[in-house]
Amino acid sequence: MLNKKRWVGLAVSTGLVAMSLSGCGFSDPDAGGKPEAGGASSKKTVKLKFWGAVPEESGPKQAVDNWNKAHPDIQVEYVRFVNDEAGNTKLETSLLAGGEVDLFVNYRMDKLVKRISANMVEPLDGYIVKDQFDVKDNFGDTAITKFNDKTYYIPAIILNDFVSINKSYLDEAKLPIPTEWTWDQYKEYAAKLTKGDGSSKRWGSFVGNLEPKIYEWMDKTVKTELGPNAFYKDEKTSNLDNPAFKSYLDTMVDMERNLKVQPPYAEAKTSKLQGTSLFLSGKTAMAWNGTAGIRSIKNTKDFPHDFVTAFAPTPKMTPTSKHIGGGSGYLDYVTINANSDKKDAAWQFLKWYVTEGNEPLISSGRVPAWKKVDKNKVASLVLGENPEKLFDVESFKRVVFADVQYVNDTQFKNLAEIQKIVDEEGERALIGDKTTAEAVSSMKKRADELLAKSK
Known part of the structure; x- marks a missing residue:
């Protein structure tokens, strides 16, 4: 179990202490019943806010544009935060405010653990089971560390x-x-x-x-x-x-x-x-x-x-x-805000983003964690045109795609x-x-x- 005493609640400094974190609206996709308001089954267009620290021009804007063109019923807006203390404070404050954040990327495990402790992160196990999304087949045995025996994130990249x-x-x-x-x-x-x-x-x-x-x-x-x-x-x-x-x-x-x-x-x-x-x-x-x-x-x-x-x-x-x-390992931990009222739609986008969706970010050096990615294509996108002039391509592939723990x-x-x-x-x-x-x-x-x- 996580030690919740470690979390220094940002709610105190933002005047949001009165908000009950335990009432953030956890949903169970397997529980049946009526679809949530604004969920993926709604006939109205669902609008999601996806927070990340990578600059728009380094791939996230293109990724979101690709999704939006193919999914007119679920439209995503990318919101950039700076991955420093001030930026993470802004993200965490916004997580407590309804409608500000639906999905977000965590770039350090200690930050993610604090957010899980504060009930800011939605468990994904129900969604995974419902969609028969094979995490092991897609990402391997050790890609995800569970907390309280629950899955809270899926990694988008491997940083080597x-x-x-x-x-x-x-x-x-x-x-x-x-x-x-x-x-x-x-x-x-x-x-x-x-x-x-x-x-x-x-x-x-x-x-x-x-x-x-x-x-x-x-x-x-x-x-x-x-x-x-x-x-x-x-x-x-x-x-x-x-x-x-x-x-x-x-x-x-x-x-x-x-x-x-x-x-x-x-x-x-x-x-x-x-x-x-x-x-x-x-x-x-x-x-x-x-x-x-x-x-x-x-x-x-x-x-x-x-x-x-x-x-x-x-x-x-x-x-x-x-x-x-x-210095190496799975990173860009993509999560759903437990306070979002659009979790079903957020899951659909998350599932796409961590598999085929984050391809536009590859050229800036973010190698996908998805095991089914085309490795030759990744090498080409990362190393650029005529890579042999500057890189020993085979040694690059050997290191970046190594089967390691x-x-x-x-x-x-x-x-x-x-x-x-x-x-x-x-x-x-x-x-x-x-x-x-x-x-x-x-x-x-x-x-x-x-x-x-x-x-």
Whole structure:
């Protein structure tokens, strides 16, 4: 069961506290009886409001236009919100106001969990059963994490992190494109791909897209070994004494200070180095980024380059690590507002959108989670015309469409504070103020104290 004490109700700040969330109008499509007012069976045109954070011009407008042309009885309006704290607050306030939101996309699992706890999200199980919509056949066994034994969302995309590699540098070093590797093997590649000194030095590696963020990349890494909820043992105790956390810091220290194959943390942070810029200017041979980075590789106007980019999976901690880390997985969790009075129509649109409907978003790097999608078409849309000029297409398909086990977290207690602790203590290790052992010991102590006193 979800811990409803975690939810800080936005209703208090918006003056809507008097509204009873439990009376938000949950419907059971299998219960029979009269159709709901304004539902899909009404003869009048149903108008739905669909909220998402992707800019209209990046595909959502075309997707909605496609639906509206084919379904004159159900017309959808796309409403964009910005995926930051202010934007999410605006969405959640609107969820409580009747008629403002019928469907919406969640871009973080912790946000979705809070909304489920506050009864803002409609369970989909009844709709799934009624329409005999085979979730496993369409999305696989692990695409959906249930809460309270109920299905609240269907993912629209798979977001894959990967290592982009300059293929010219690979060929120069006579190295094959990795199909699976550990951090030890990654370090070997980084050493062989590093060349030169001073301002003209070519780095072998840059972990991180924008300037270094310790928690973000540690999180992605340790989950390959530890799986979901890697930072927690239980509600009151962190898992930061697990050897995986120290191992990640040891790897970064080794690459930066010993092997000197990656820009030192302090230099990267002070100079606000960006992995995409370093990679596309040829100043680093490998950069860890994600599907969204494809847009920059295609943008030869702002990032002029003539080399081919190859793709490798992100490194595992050990050869037996079975997961793909926190930077990869199912995303764009599409849900129905429990307060909507047009849920039947909203379900019809949701079902279409998460299968064939979100095709217009593919070219901006949003790879569908739908297992029946045409993979060759997806590759063509993501990589653009004449992709062989800029991409090693086969390695792209191998990484993006890999049959792997993704990680979905369900525990987020004091996550923002734990992230701050990890960043602070991890920075001390990377700049040499503490050993990695001292840093993770401090992380553990501070996180446990925080969790113990938190309700």
